[in-house]
Amino acid sequence: MNATEPMKAIKGGEFLIRETAADSIFIPEEWNEEQLMIAETCTNFLAQQVTPNLQRIDEQEEGLMRYLMDEAGALGLLGISVPEEYGGFGKDFKTSMLVTEKLGAGHSFSVAFSAHTGIGTMPILYYGTEAQKQKYVPKLASGEWKGAYCLTEPSAGSDANSGKTKAKLSADGKHYLITGQKMWITNAGFADVFTVFAKIDDDENLSAFIVEKDFEGLSLNTEEHKMGIKGSSTRQVFFNDCKVPVENLLSERQNGFKIAVNILNLGRIKLGGGTVGASKDVITASVRYANEREQFGRSISKYGAIKYKLAQQAIRTYASESAVYRACQNMEEATEMLMASGLDETKAKLKGTEQYAIEAAILKVHASEVLDYVTDEGVQIYGGMGYSAEAPMDRAYRDSRINRIFEGTNEINRLLTVDMMLKRAMKGELDLMGPAQKVAGELVSIPDFGAAEDDGLFAKEKKYIANFKKAILMVAGGAVQKLMTQLGKEQEVLMNLADMLIELYVSESLQLRVEKLVGLRGEEACKEQLDIMRIYINDAAEHLAKAGREALNSFAEGDERRMMLMGLKRFTKTEDFNTTQARRNVAAKLIAENKYCF
Numbered sequence: 001m002n003a004t005e006p007m008k009a010i011k012g013g014e015f016l017i018r019e020t021a022a023d024s025i026f027i028p029e030e031w032n033e034e035q036l037m038i039a040e041t042c043t044n045f046l047a048q049q050v051t052p053n054l055q056r057i058d059e060q061e062e063g064l065m066r067y068l069m070d071e072a073g074a075l076g077l078l079g080i081s082v083p084e085e086y087g088g089f090g091k092d093f094k095t096s097m098l099v100t101e102k103l104g105a106g107h108s109f110s111v112a113f114s115a116h117t118g119i120g121t122m123p124i125l126y127y128g129t130e131a132q133k134q135k136y137v138p139k140l141a142s143g144e145w146k147g148a149y150c151l152t153e154p155s156a157g158s159d160a161n162s163g164k165t166k167a168k169l170s171a172d173g174k175h176y177l178i179t180g181q182k183m184w185i186t187n188a189g190f191a192d193v194f195t196v197f198a199k200i201d202d203d204e205n206l207s208a209f210i211v212e213k214d215f216e217g218l219s220l221n222t223e224e225h226k227m228g229i230k231g232s233s234t235r236q237v238f239f240n241d242c243k244v245p246v247e248n249l250l251s252e253r254q255n256g257f258k259i260a261v262n263i264l265n266l267g268r269i270k271l272g273g274g275t276v277g278a279s280k281d282v283i284t285a286s287v288r289y290a291n292e293r294e295q296f297g298r299s300i301s302k303y304g305a306i307k308y309k310l311a312q313q314a315i316r317t318y319a320s321e322s323a324v325y326r327a328c329q330n331m332e333e334a335t336e337m338l339m340a341s342g343l344d345e346t347k348a349k350l351k352g353t354e355q356y357a358i359e360a361a362i363l364k365v366h367a368s369e370v371l372d373y374v375t376d377e378g379v380q381i382y383g384g385m386g387y388s389a390e391a392p393m394d395r396a397y398r399d400s401r402i403n404r405i406f407e408g409t410n411e412i413n414r415l416l417t418v419d420m421m422l423k424r425a426m427k428g429e430l431d432l433m434g435p436a437q438k439v440a441g442e443l444v445s446i447p448d449f450g451a452a453e454d455d456g457l458f459a460k461e462k463k464y465i466a467n468f469k470k471a472i473l474m475v476a477g478g479a480v481q482k483l484m485t486q487l488g489k490e491q492e493v494l495m496n497l498a499d500m501l502i503e504l505y506v507s508e509s510l511q512l513r514v515e516k517l518v519g520l521r522g523e524e525a526c527k528e529q530l531d532i533m534r535i536y537i538n539d540a541a542e543h544l545a546k547a548g549r550e551a552l553n554s555f556a557e558g559d560e561r562r563m564m565l566m567g568l569k570r571f572t573k574t575e576d577f578n579t580t581q582a583r584r585n586v587a588a589k590l591i592a593e594n595k596y597c598f
Helices: 033-058 064-074 093-106 108-117 122-127 130-142 256-292 304-340 345-355 357-387 392-404 410-426 433-443 459-489 491-521 524-555 558-571 579-593
Strands: 147-150 166-169 175-186 193-200 207-212 218-220 234-245
Touching: 033 064, 033 093, 033 108, 064 108, 093 108, 093 256, 093 304, 108 147, 108 175, 108 256, 122 130, 122 193, 122 207, 122 256, 122 345, 147 175, 175 193, 175 207, 193 234, 193 256, 207 234, 207 256, 256 304, 256 345, 256 357, 256 392, 256 579, 304 345, 304 357, 304 491, 304 524, 304 579, 345 357, 357 392, 357 410, 357 491, 410 459, 410 491, 433 459, 433 558, 459 491, 459 524, 459 558, 491 524, 524 558, 524 579
Parallel strands: 147 193, 166 193
Antiparallel strands: 166 175, 175 234, 193 207, 218 234
C-alpha cells in the first residue's frame, strides 16, 4: 500500500489494498451555504407537508401522494440531479444525495420520491435517445409526470434476467407488443411512465421499454397490503399485447439487464443515504422521549442503559453516513476524470457509478441494517409506548424493514460485494494477489508487538485498519486457494468475507472523516467524534474476528488453520479502553442537544 499517490484516484474496491488520505475525502461537515439551504428546504417540506399527514398518507388517501409529489416538484426537489437542459438543476451527486438523505425521514413519501427520482427517471436520462430524453425527462423533473420501474416478476426477483415477460414486433413493424406480469411496482398506482423490462422473442437478455400508462394493453391490480411503507403505492402491472411504439425501445436490444444492474448500483447508494436520514430522525425522537419520560423520579435519559442505546444509535449512524459521502465523492471524481478524458457526461456518470458498485453494495447493506438497529432500539427506549400505534416508533419500525429487501436483498448484496472484488482481481483490475502473498509471508514472521512508530492522534486507529486489511486478505486468500472454483458455492464463507469488507470500509471511512474534521476544527472541538470513532473501530475488530474465525474454521485444517487463526487474532487485536465512559460522552452530547447532533 502506498499513501504517496495523491494524484491517482482510488479505484472501486481498492480500499482493501491502498491507503486513502483524509484530505481527499468529502465529509458532511463541509456542506456549503447553498447545499445547507437545499437541505433546509427538504426539512421544511417534510415538517409542513408530510409529517402532519402521515396517517392520511398511510391510508392512501386518493390523490394525496400525487399532490405531495407535485409540491416536491414545484420546489425543484425532483430534478436536483437532472441536467438544466432537461428542466432540472444539474447539481452534483453529493447534493442529490443530501436531498435523498433529508427526505429519507419521510416514511412512505421518501419511498415514492426515491423511486421516482431514481429508477423512475434515471434509466431514461442515462440510456434514452435525445428525443426520448426531451419528451420524458423534463416532465419527470418537474413532477408533471410520475415515474415507475417494472423489473420484478412473480418468478424473477434476485434472478431478474429470468423474467418471462415477452415482447414481439407487430405485423406492421410499428409497435412492440408486450405480454407479461410485473409485481411489487412502486408508484404504480399513480405513475404516468413505466420503464418495463421484457425479452424480445427468444432473446437471452432483457430489453427495456418506455411505456406510458395510457398505452393500450396496460392494466393494474389493486394496491398491495404491506407490513410497512403503507402509503407507498405498490401494485402488480399487467401487459396484454401492450402496444409500445418501436421508438420507445430504451437503448439497444438486449441491453436491459445492463440498464437494470447499473441503475441498481445508483439505487443502492441512494438507499444508503435515505436510511441514514431516517436513522437520524429516529434518534432525535428517541433522545427527546428519553429526556421527557420520567421513571423513579428522573428522566430515563439519566440511566446508563438508555445512554448506551442512544450512543450506539448515533455511533452506527455517524459511521454509515461517513462511508456514504466518501463513496459519493469517489463517484463524482471518477465521473469528472472520465469527462476530462473525452467521455460524454451521461456515459461518464454511468461508468463512474459502476466503478464503485462494490462500495454501493456495502453501503446498501450497512445503512439499512443500521436503520433496523436504530428503530429497534427506538422502540425499546419508548418502552410500552414504542409498541403503540399512537407513537412514532410503530411506523418507523415497520417502515424500516423493507430496506433490507429493496434494491437487491442484503444477502444478494453481500454475495455481490465479494464476487465483484474477486472478479476484478481475476481481470487484473485489482492486485489482490500481491498483497495477499505478502500477508501470507508475514504469518510466518515474528510479529511486531511494539508501539506504532507514528505517535500521532490517529496512529492506533490507522494501524488497526491496516491490520483489518491484512485479516481480510489472509482469509480471502486462504479461501480462494483452498476452495478454488467451489468458493462460489460456499455462501456462508462469502457472507463472512462480505461482513469483514463492510466493517473495514465503514471503519476506514469513519476514521478518515474524524481525522479531517480534527484538522478543520481542532481536537478539543471533536471529542465526541473521536469517541465515536474509537468505539466503532473497537466493535468492528470484534466483528471482523468473529466473521474471520467462522470462515477459517469452515475450510482450513490442522497447522494451517492454527497459524491463520493466530494471524487473525493478531490482525484484529485492539487495545482495551473505557468504552463505557466514551459512550456516556456521546450520549451526554445527544441529551444536552435534545436531538441527533453529529
